[in-house]
Amino acid sequence: MKNKLDKLVIDGTEYVTEVPENSIKPYEGQQDPSEIKAFIPGTIIDIKVSEGDLIEQGTVLLLLDAMKMHNEICSGKRGLIGRIHVSPGDMVQKDQLLMNIIINK
Amino acid sequence: MSIKKSVNDFLTRLSGKLDGGGEKAIEKQKKKGKNTARERVEDLLLDEGTFLETDLFVEHSVKDFGMDRKELAGDGVITGYGKVRNRPVAVFAQDFTVAGGSLGRAHSKKIVKVMDIAAEAGIPLIGINDSGGARIQEGVESLCGYGEIFYRNTKLSGVVPQISVILGPCAGGAVYSPALTDFVFVVDTISNMFITGPQVIKTVLGEDITQEELGGAMTQASITGNAHFYGKSEADAFNTLKKLLSFLPANSKEAPPVSKPILPANPLGDDVIPDNRRQAYCVKEIIRGIVDASDFLEVQEHYARNMVVGFARLAGRPVGIIANQPRVLAGVLDVNASDKAARFIRFCDCFNIPLLTMVDTPGYLPGADQEHAGVIRHGAKILYAYSEASVPKMTIIMRKAYGGAYIAMCSRHLGATFVASWPCGEIAVMGPEGAANIIFRKEIAAADDPEACRQEKISEYEEKFANPYVAAKKGYIDTIIRSSETRDTLIKVLSTVRQSRTGHPHGNIPL
Numbered sequence: 001m002k003n004k005l006d007k008l009v010i011d012g013t014e015y016v017t018e019v020p021e022n023s024i025k026p027y028e029g030q031q032d033p034s035e036i037k038a039f040i041p042g043t044i045i046d047i048k049v050s051e052g053d054l055i056e057q058g059t060v061l062l063l064l065d066a067m068k069m070h071n072e073i074c075s076g077k078r079g080l081i082g083r084i085h086v087s088p089g090d091m092v093q094k095d096q097l098l099m100n101i102i103i104n105k
Numbered sequence: 106m107s108i109k110k111s112v113n114d115f116l117t118r119l120s121g122k123l124d125g126g127g128e129k130a131i132e133k134q135k136k137k138g139k140n141t142a143r144e145r146v147e148d149l150l151l152d153e154g155t156f157l158e159t160d161l162f163v164e165h166s167v168k169d170f171g172m173d174r175k176e177l178a179g180d181g182v183i184t185g186y187g188k189v190r191n192r193p194v195a196v197f198a199q200d201f202t203v204a205g206g207s208l209g210r211a212h213s214k215k216i217v218k219v220m221d222i223a224a225e226a227g228i229p230l231i232g233i234n235d236s237g238g239a240r241i242q243e244g245v246e247s248l249c250g251y252g253e254i255f256y257r258n259t260k261l262s263g264v265v266p267q268i269s270v271i272l273g274p275c276a277g278g279a280v281y282s283p284a285l286t287d288f289v290f291v292v293d294t295i296s297n298m299f300i301t302g303p304q305v306i307k308t309v310l311g312e313d314i315t316q317e318e319l320g321g322a323m324t325q326a327s328i329t330g331n332a333h334f335y336g337k338s339e340a341d342a343f344n345t346l347k348k349l350l351s352f353l354p355a356n357s358k359e360a361p362p363v364s365k366p367i368l369p370a371n372p373l374g375d376d377v378i379p380d381n382r383r384q385a386y387c388v389k390e391i392i393r394g395i396v397d398a399s400d401f402l403e404v405q406e407h408y409a410r411n412m413v414v415g416f417a418r419l420a421g422r423p424v425g426i427i428a429n430q431p432r433v434l435a436g437v438l439d440v441n442a443s444d445k446a447a448r449f450i451r452f453c454d455c456f457n458i459p460l461l462t463m464v465d466t467p468g469y470l471p472g473a474d475q476e477h478a479g480v481i482r483h484g485a486k487i488l489y490a491y492s493e494a495s496v497p498k499m500t501i502i503m504r505k506a507y508g509g510a511y512i513a514m515c516s517r518h519l520g521a522t523f524v525a526s527w528p529c530g531e532i533a534v535m536g537p538e539g540a541a542n543i544i545f546r547k548e549i550a551a552a553d554d555p556e557a558c559r560q561e562k563i564s565e566y567e568e569k570f571a572n573p574y575v576a577a578k579k580g581y582i583d584t585i586i587r588s589s590e591t592r593d594t595l596i597k598v599l600s601t602v603r604q605s606r607t608g609h610p611h612g613n614i615p616l
Contacts, residue, residue: 041312
């Protein structure tokens with residue numbers, strides 16, 4: 001089994017070697033607290049806030065039914081509710097954007 | 106009853122048990138390309154005529170859900186002992202043709218009994234898994250059965266070798282018995298292991314994935330690292346298993362079996378690795394040039410391929426080999442390679458198998474994903490395993506042995522018995538390029554031609570430190586040898602040092 005050779009730099013030295021798929025994953029960065037996303041696929045059961053609401057850090061925004069649990073999704077920051085992209089009953093995928101929060105800097 | 110009548114009665118009862126779930130179920134099993142549990146034990150695993158079966162007449166005593174009307178031959182598992190290449194082993198094989206090989210109380214008691222036999226006799230335990238999982242009708246009794254098996258897997262760990270062969274489904278809690286054993290075999294298109302199957306994943310998460318992608322043989326061998334050996338067929342897997350056993354002692358108190366020495370087919374010359382340290386080569390070819398008959402049994406061939414581990418012999422004596430693989434990821438250490446090496450080292454130390462470490466690594470793989478995946482705590486396992494090991498530990502530095510990776514790859518500082526370097530060895534805190542960039546940063550920046558200055562400084566550093574002599578002067582390596590002398594040197598060491606471990610006994614925790 002001869003696989004393709006690539007280049008890999010370690011401590012300034014460039015090596016010619018095989019770099020298997022997924023062996024080096026780029027850092028995706030921290031999640032943006034102004035975007036509320038589904039951490040797991042599931043169904044939206046209830047939305048607890050409306051667009052324009054002032055919310056505190058930790059306010060429950062919506063309930064997501066997944067893994068046989070009603071999971072509370074909370075805000076990580078204080079701010080205003082921006083757009084809400086989902087309605088109760090919607091099936092959502094992992095990492096799907098659910099709502100935006102306008103965070104006061 | 107007359108003797109004759111009782112014998113006939115016995116033979117009738119016996120024949121009713123021997124064909125497991127009966128003709129139709131066997132036909133179904135065959136259609137899936139699978140052998141029956143009995144064929145696996147008697148034809149594929151054990152030497153002919155050596156199987157002594159225990160508990161064939163065991164029956165369940167469940168009354169609920171109509172179970173009182175169900176007779177399950179052997180309660181879905183075949184147990185006993187026999188010989189592999191004339192050496193005794195204990196064995197159990199789940200029989201999918203009987204109630205889907207589901208595990209109930211009687212089934213688990215049979216397995217527990219054979220595990221206790223393995224412990225008492227000090228012989229390897231081989232488990233063949235082919236089961237739909239817990240027998241739901243038996244409720245918590247079934248869970249009790251799994252728990253008692255896990256308990257014994259753990260207590261037997263490091264005492265006798267334990268080997269699992271996955272030859273069918275092995276799902277849910279059932280996966281944890283194999284995961285606790287030393288080696289797991291899987292077979293193409295036949296084996297499946299997962300905690301939650303594709304259907305549950307579809308229902309709960311809405312994700313589509315096939316059984317094969319999720320937990321098939323190659324997935325287990327290459328992605329998860331749960332499996333150690335991948336077979337193309339059941340027969341192929343059992344042949345490899347027999348070969349594996351040939352390297353292992355029956356238990357932790359015995360020395361591994363010694364065979365007749367055979368010279369390697371292509372002994373190493375003095376020109377075996379590329380001149381350029383940046384150029385890749387396959388370390389397995391080097392290993393084959395050193396060991397008896399060029400015969401190397403690789404463990405976890407498809408997983409964390411930047412680290413190569415496996416068994417071979419030197420002048421007839423089994424050794425466990427751990428080698429950086431420059432061909433893949435330049436032979437760096439990373440999370441998976443650390444786990445792979447550490448567990449293999451600890452297995453060898455459990456069973457008195459000397460270690461041979463072949464070093465050519467530029468260091469640890471840089472990156473946020475490695476740091477966040479815990480390369481610190483995983484990397485620490487190699488240091489722990491080598492330091493803990495009290496079997497003879499021999500190290501050959503082939504080329505690069507830089508920084509923390511030099512320490513980790515069984516350096517003198519971790520208690521190596523013997524360390525040698527080839528003349529092209531580079532034992533240094535880092536590679537010349539990186540070192541020159543740091544040490545001479547200001548000079549390079551201030552130079553009229555920084556690149557020329559950089560190259561000059563790299564050469565200067567290379568001349569001074571990228572060699573084995575600095576370490577040899579300090580006695581950190583015992584000797585410098587030509588690559589062609591490697592085999593003879595290692596054999597000399599092995600024939601001189603103590604033959605078994607001196608440290609305290611330990612188990613082989615899954616890492």
